[in-house]
Amino acid sequence: MNLITNIARSAAKAAKVMAIQSAETKTKLLNDMAMALRDKKAQIFKANAIDIDFAKENGLSESMTDRLQLNDARIEDMAIGLETVAKLPDSVGSIKEQNVMPNGIKISKMRIPLGVICMIFEARPNVTADAAGLCIKSGNAVILRGGKEALNSSLAIANVLQDVLAAYQLPKEIVTVIADPDRDLMTQLLKQKKYINLVIPRGGEGLINFVSENSQIPVIQHYKGVCHLYVDKAADMNKALEILANGKTQRTGVCNALEGLLVHKDVAEVFLPMVAERFKAPNVQVNGCANSVPYFENSKQIALDEFGQEYLSLEIAVRVVDDFSQAVDHIDQFGSNHTEVICTEDVQEATKFQQLVDASVVMVNASSRFSDGSQLGLGAEIGIATTKLHAYGPMGIESLTTEKYLVNGDGQVRD
Secondary structure (H helix, E strand, C coil), X not given: CCHHHHHHHHHHHHHHHHHCCCHHHHHHHHHHHHHHHHHCHHHHXXXXXXXXXXXXXXXXXXXXXXXXXXXXXXXXXXXXXXXXXXXXXXXXXXXXXXXXXXXXXXXXXXXXXXXXXXXXXXCXXXXXXHHHHHHHHCCCEEXXXXXXXXXXXXXXXXXXXXXXXXXCCCCHHHEEECCCCCHHHHHHHCCCCCCXXXXXXXXXXXXXXXXXXXXXXXXXXXXXXXXXXEECCCCCHHHHHHHHHHHHHCCCCCCCCEEEEEEEHHHHHXXXXXXXXXXXXXXXXXXXXXXXXXXXXXXXXXXXXXXXXXXXXXXXXXXXXXXXXXXXXXXXXXXXXXXXXXXXXXXXXXXXHHHHCXXXXXXXXXXXXXXXXXXXXXXXXXXXXXXXCCCCEECCCHHHEEEEEEEECCCCCCC
């Protein structure tokens, strides 16, 4: 048996142990893991420094390095995430009564863990803690295969969590990090359909496509985040400007950052000069249509087929649209089913936008940056599913469970 098969089989055994833990045990375990992250952050920073040096030596982009960087605030965010997940209701083992058949057979459903979740991700060491917390709360085991950029950080975080598991006399394989980033090992992981129940890739388009094309295991895609803000003719201009600035400049290297701005032609002459002024200080690069570029210094006119890029930087695509329908058509063509936002005071237009736009999160008068599990009441997220089966949008505890039928009889046989 090769290394990867052995890891997957061990995780499957560990998942059965995790599945029967009480809600009280899981809550205490997660709280102790949060405290351990705080107590041992020095050793996590030491490992993270190795990854940051690697990033600089290899010329990783600013957005990639930002995702990789750990500091006091981000360790605290991970710890708070675990504590928040610990407080969430635990539905594992809950039974939903269905009905009693005419022959007396009683039918119900029990919520159960999926089993083993395989997370494949790039330069996001915080995924290690977030995924572990959600999987533990939902009674699953998790195998984490991060990119080489985040390997030392991920291993350090996992070691801290595994120490807590050991203190509870639980198998450390409940949380496993693949220590070798060799892509061939990832290919082997994707063939472990006997032991792994679900694969969730988080990363760039190339990674998503590779996993989807090579996996023998069901995949939930966390596709790229090409998120738009549509400023309707009935928008509050000041409100729209703040939503735009927050979505584009607050943190650029994340999937819920804005990458596209659509402005109704009736308000373009008022709104776009406001945007140009607001974008000066952060030096946002604007790529736009012929009707939008005159409002911005050093802007670049792009063809229609050049829209739909995930910049992950201080860069945005801007288009002036004729009406609501053209805005929706643009999103249909260039969006990535992640998050879309409309700014309008017209309730009917807002409702229609939420009904027509195909995205996992559709917002009215709110920043795209709220498209996040922790901001939507999930505590943390294991990913944002941009495909519709078996989840759509930020995935929390409920998305990591399923139901099985319980059938109870008294000797009935079928005619």
